[in-house]
Amino acid sequence: MEDLHGYGGGVSVSLPRVRTKSDGIRQPDPNTQEPSADFHERAVPPARARLWTMRAGTLAVTVAVDFWPGSNEDERDDGRDEPPTATPRHPEDVAHMTSLRFGDDKPWIPTQEWARAWEENAPGYWLQVLTDYRDRVKDYYAEQFHNDPTSFPLMGPTRILIVFSLARAWTFAMPGAKDEVLINARWEDESLANSEILRAPNHEQTVRTAATVAESYRLVNDIDMTQGPHCLGGPPHNPYADMRIPGIGEVSGWHLADSDESARQFENALAEMTGRKIDRSALRELRAELARLDQVSPPQSRGILFEDLVVKILAAHGCAVERGKHRPGEQVDVFVHRPFRALLECRWQQDPVGVPPVTLLIGKLTRDRPALVAGIYVSMSGFTSEAPIEAERHARERVVILLDRRDVEMLLEGEIHVADLVEKRVDALVRRF
Structure with missing residues (x-):
């Protein structure tokens, strides 16, 4: 046994001696057998302790340590802070290959039989991913989903598209009429089945172009195919079998749900910083209020009730709103x-x-009134074709924005912040000049 004194205060760790092959590959020391002729005895050189974690109460110590052996010629600790350069993951010629093909003499390239196994088992795996995602949202993010359904896009019927190549497999998702999984097998496509795609930062755009993937799809997963189970040899089997082991491995559906919740929280924090925060809980209640107003007849009797609704929508979008005031010769609904x-x-x-x-x-x-004050006309019954022309005719002096029912529904759904909607309409007017 050899003592390792940690860098961080008198901690002593005992390490067993090990046997190493002459080629430098370390093997564990058998407790009951004598070393064979092709092994020689050597102590592990001192290691660098990278992380020490102490927790009060119940003691917990986390130690992250990097080990590396010295060479056969020089086994002492030479004081290096970093281990020697690691052996490349793949042979050097991989970095220079321009394309990959079935039959290449490389163990990390799937055979055609393995390729069929990937394709045949993908639909079942990804349909299970959708189930896991929805269970996760229902169990942990039900209120968030209720207030903001758009933040969890896989809760509704989803179309999954998987693009396979010998280098990578990309999985995309978009809303669909039903849950379904489509396969686009491009195993030997020269633009996708090459070593460059493994390290290229723009690989998503490359596959979108090569496989004509619509922008409505979002990338939800990609796999380095040179790290798949086929690399271990053996007859083809379900390559997804070990990708979902609750309690042991990562469950992709859970991970996707957690990622969408993290993205929602980030977007809310950013919206608050930029003055674009939306109270989605309030909007949910206001959508129900609009549904009740739709039942009121005749439409003109809705009057003050609709003004109240608009004021509440603006308030849910974080606007400072004031009910209109009357003065001689003028009545304004909302400021x-x-x-x-x-x-x-x-x-x-x-x-x-x-x-x-x-x-x-x-x-x-x-x-x-100052020129910076805009006019906004909200009409649930829409506008005649002449109304926008009248607004544009006066755009040099005053900005007037016309909002119809579709705009109101977008604001109620939180699809766009009212400030962004106003800015968008102003931009459209400015571009005219």
């Missing part, structure tokens, strides 16, 4: 003070809003 300044008019009538109401709003804007 917005932050994150933009605007006067809002809200209407839910039987017929589309035409030119006169838009002209009236422009008049209110030009009545001793």
